[in-house]
Amino acid sequence: MRTLLLAVVLCVSLASKAQMQSLPSLMPLPAKMQMGSGRLVIDPSFTVAITGHKEARLDRAVEIFLSQLRQQTGMPPIVMKGTNSANATLVVQCAGGTKDVQELGEDESYRLEISGSGARLSAPNTLGVMRGLQTFLQLVATTNAGFAVPAISIEDSPRFPWRGLMIDSGRHFIPVEVIKRNLDGMAAVKLNVFHWHLSENQGFRVESKVFPKLQEMGSDGLFYTQDEIRGVIAYARERGIRVVPEFDMPGHSTAWFVGYPELASGPGPYEIERKWGVFDPAMDPTREETYKFLDKFIGEMAGLFPDPFFHIGGDEVNGKQWDANPKIQAFMHAHGLKDNNDLQAYFNQRVQKIVSKHGKTMMGWDEILRPDLPNSIMIQSWRGPDSLAQAAKQGYRGLLSSGYYIDLMWPAARHYENEPMSGNAAQLTPEEQKRILGGEACMWSEYVSAENIDSRVWPRTAAIAERLWSPQDVRDLNSMYQRLDQVSRRLDWLGLTHNSSYVPMLRRIAGTDDISALKTLTDVLETVKDYTREETAPAPATSASPLNRVVDAVRPESATARHFAASVDELVTGPLRPGTESQVKVLLGRWRDNQAELQPLFEKSSLLDEIAPISRDLSALGAAGLTALDYFDRGEKAPAAWATEQLALIESAKKARAQLLIMVAPSVEKLVQASAGQAVSSSLPAK
């Protein structure tokens, strides 16, 4: 398997542009593929036949496939399902059924054979069919013979059995239709676990019929009804995705206490938390009533969510309420619990028994890992592969989420290079390695709303999906980015708004349709990284802060800056392709002139005030870059004094303002350095 795949990757790396365009833009890349010759045309006579095993889920999978194929091609909405396998364009051969409740580790493999005369998709079960149908959809392209898929032979199966996306509906409520379109996105890139973070200090988001004050008093009316939850689970199942609920405890639980203050370790009353951060309120682990409540609650939720895993969070308890409560202190003393870690471990043991009693396997964040919990529990690591390796050595199964926190606004490449089997994990025995089940992209929601969440999840999560599905040695960054661009466009057809929300948000900020100058600026900006947005906020943001600023509209990763950086590297270190220098000049000139173009908008909209200095800096960067190129062109070395002045200006332009970064500043720095004969730095913008 490895040999063929290396050949493919090599081919991608070395291929000319024309050849690259003829390679299919699959993401995740299959374990094995072999291009054939010719193509299969897709026109309104396209039919699908299902042979072999029959189940409703399989029929539905084909229906969804046809509906997506219709969207991608604009084909007519007539049902295109045939059953006569001899004549069908695509024959689906399904050998067996799937479990009533989708299980961790169910077979997802498939084979897809496409020739000029027809296609055959075979799989051991419906899950494999689903994955193969998504591969087929990614192969559909507009060609000079109309829509077509290339002749190809694919044999595919995932590297890891747990490939997830977590969405935090607690901090900001995320409406059901947004969840559903993200499930479509997950299915498109073969993710199979939707981890739903459903309770937080800022909101309790599920209807409980047993404890209705949870949602009535803890959600501002923004919660999912049980019918809606069931709808989401059914929707996910139709796409081969499990739904794992998380109810964070004993911390991150202020919203529970608004309706049920008796659960808390400190005196009430409580209000829904509006600020972001780690807060004092925590459940009281010393009262039996707490466990009676949790028994009933977990029992109710275990019935609502069919998945065998139940996530209890367990992270970030600061212990202040415990320290301040004499009864809790007395309890700890009486039970020989020497610190708050011991107390939380006691709580986890009790909760684990409850979860287990209701037929579920408990999972939680790193903090829950203590040898006094049984090996059956599962650890989700925000600490990293070493922490995961340590757990695996102790016999615990685990998932990697460290390095996959998409709210930190890293570039796709950084997530892509984050390898679950790296560090100490690489040294594990095969037996131990099997305990590392995969990973999850995590979308924490302090700064996302229904409007911009898609742009934080996609397309970067597709790169994480490839890391978790494709063989470990699939890691060419250029190939990844090229395919990511294609996948991003395909996701548009599923209704995801990661591309489409950008311009309307800019128009709202500017108060006009004519935003070309604003877009010239925002196209080279990125949001600050890591937790810098929190750290640099002029006033603390809350859940009531409008998410309508420039920082809420710009993308986590600037494609313009990435391409510009590559062009500048060509200029500085070669080999230089024809046209690159003139492209660079066009961009620099546009940036230099952009401040003047933007001026009328600044006068119209106060929402632009905060980016005025950034705009001025971009113009200065454009001018500096052009002057540097002039020196190149004239074969002169730029004067040291000029370079020093420009580099000071660039240093200042690299600083975050309005929680935004000018991502082309480091490339302009290289141009200036090179023009002055200085060593070229490779610094990134300051955080």
Add this chain to the structure above:
Amino acid sequence: MRTLLLAVVLCVSLASKAQMQSLPSLMPLPAKMQMGSGRLVIDPSFTVAITGHKEARLDRAVEIFLSQLRQQTGMPPIVMKGTNSANATLVVQCAGGTKDVQELGEDESYRLEISGSGARLSAPNTLGVMRGLQTFLQLVATTNAGFAVPAISIEDSPRFPWRGLMIDSGRHFIPVEVIKRNLDGMAAVKLNVFHWHLSENQGFRVESKVFPKLQEMGSDGLFYTQDEIRGVIAYARERGIRVVPEFDMPGHSTAWFVGYPELASGPGPYEIERKWGVFDPAMDPTREETYKFLDKFIGEMAGLFPDPFFHIGGDEVNGKQWDANPKIQAFMHAHGLKDNNDLQAYFNQRVQKIVSKHGKTMMGWDEILRPDLPNSIMIQSWRGPDSLAQAAKQGYRGLLSSGYYIDLMWPAARHYENEPMSGNAAQLTPEEQKRILGGEACMWSEYVSAENIDSRVWPRTAAIAERLWSPQDVRDLNSMYQRLDQVSRRLDWLGLTHNSSYVPMLRRIAGTDDISALKTLTDVLETVKDYTREETAPAPATSASPLNRVVDAVRPESATARHFAASVDELVTGPLRPGTESQVKVLLGRWRDNQAELQPLFEKSSLLDEIAPISRDLSALGAAGLTALDYFDRGEKAPAAWATEQLALIESAKKARAQLLIMVAPSVEKLVQASAGQAVSSSLPAK
């Protein structure tokens, strides 16, 4: 009322550009408005209080308003509803309730007073509140103080009580979510009737529990369940919109006969019709079983659709099945029915009694108007105001739809100038004029799918909405177009895809993201008008034809061509503003060079083949226009031979190809004529 309004319109016509931008972009324009000074800032502290009458529909109207305000501003998703009127930003004063089933003619008036310190909306009932809240939303703008509404005083009520949009779900099925977003669009421009065309030769689209073979055999599985219908009706009611169902009979009914061939006048079996046009199958008006069936069916539907009006279609029976059926001929002879018109009148009388028995008022297209039907029925006219006036004289109520067929792809101006009270209608007595209740935009669906229907409905339907709501003397076309552009962008926030579907469809056609050259071309194209698409199709289109061609993506009205025509008129007839000539030259230059830019795409996608000659012609037009301007600039008269050659070329470029028109051809013609000292023609592109 008239005096103030004239003053406002005058102000729009004479205002400088800066002043125009400060006028609110309301559509439809209110009956009376008076700008104040200052503005009311809208920030997250915004609250609404409801005082006076209480009803759930009112609370829901305010909820919907807040949700739309949040979308328009990016405000946080916290419920912003206050009840303390003293402190609220917007006080809603509602004097009374609305009917359980919304009635024709219920009061929709409102007053809206906005000052720098607060806003007050008062109305006699919830319907008026809904209309006023939409006005408020249209007033919200991005300003140099953040989001704000201007100080203003508005007193408003509609001119006509029936302002509708008809959507044909029969020829192409239109999914529920598309219907719902169009209801949002209707509410935004104060339309109040959704006329739902639910059965056609090509599909029967409603679940009947009494006669399930209607949808099971007549819809390809594409129909609305009764639950979905109820959902749409409830959704419409929350927006102050009535839902009037249409089941077309006795013609346009092939889809009924697939399951129930005994209803037809000719021998079966029948299949769902795939082609477009007028077909032979018609119900048998001579069999009592037909009326027994219709009695049960209409009874079922009368229960499902609460509106008092029930539309039976009644149009376009070609009579061939009746002529060919000896039993029907014998019946006609026996009953003294001298022709097929008499036979259809007999059918209508029978159906009218059934509709009336089930508590409904019958309505139908022009053809049903015969003196033997009672005055209570209502006529929807596709023939025009004279036909409507004739009906009104005979005591019948009527609606205008002639001139509002938006599937004919006319420019907004043409619909806007279509006046229900024109022609003979203007001569009616006030009593008779009252019988003309309004009008309906009609979206027949031969060439629309869920993907592009919004772009055929919007924004042009907003112009029709203004014709039906605003005073008759509101008719300035420049003002209309300026406000239409604004309304079009506001409709984006409601999820309508009239703007957003364009680029993805072009990308699909081109098979690449880089469609700037394709868009340069398609921005100046329009679809052919009237029924030319049908008449010029190389092969007859069917309901199975893909709607993924260039003609399916381009807009009914080219804004680029409209603006270009205005600039050319300035050049040719003056007065010329600075900058106009250079703008015209930039466009002409871009068009001239565009064929070369587009060439690589032609090689990639066969979906572009059919527009290759159009692209070549646009380049030729660009070159011709530039040469004409060169003659101007040099103060020379263009040689007659050159002009003759160019005019022949332009004449050819004006011809429809691929069912598309180059809308800038007539303007280039003017430039060439003027440069050669010829009289300038004002011809439109050929059909």
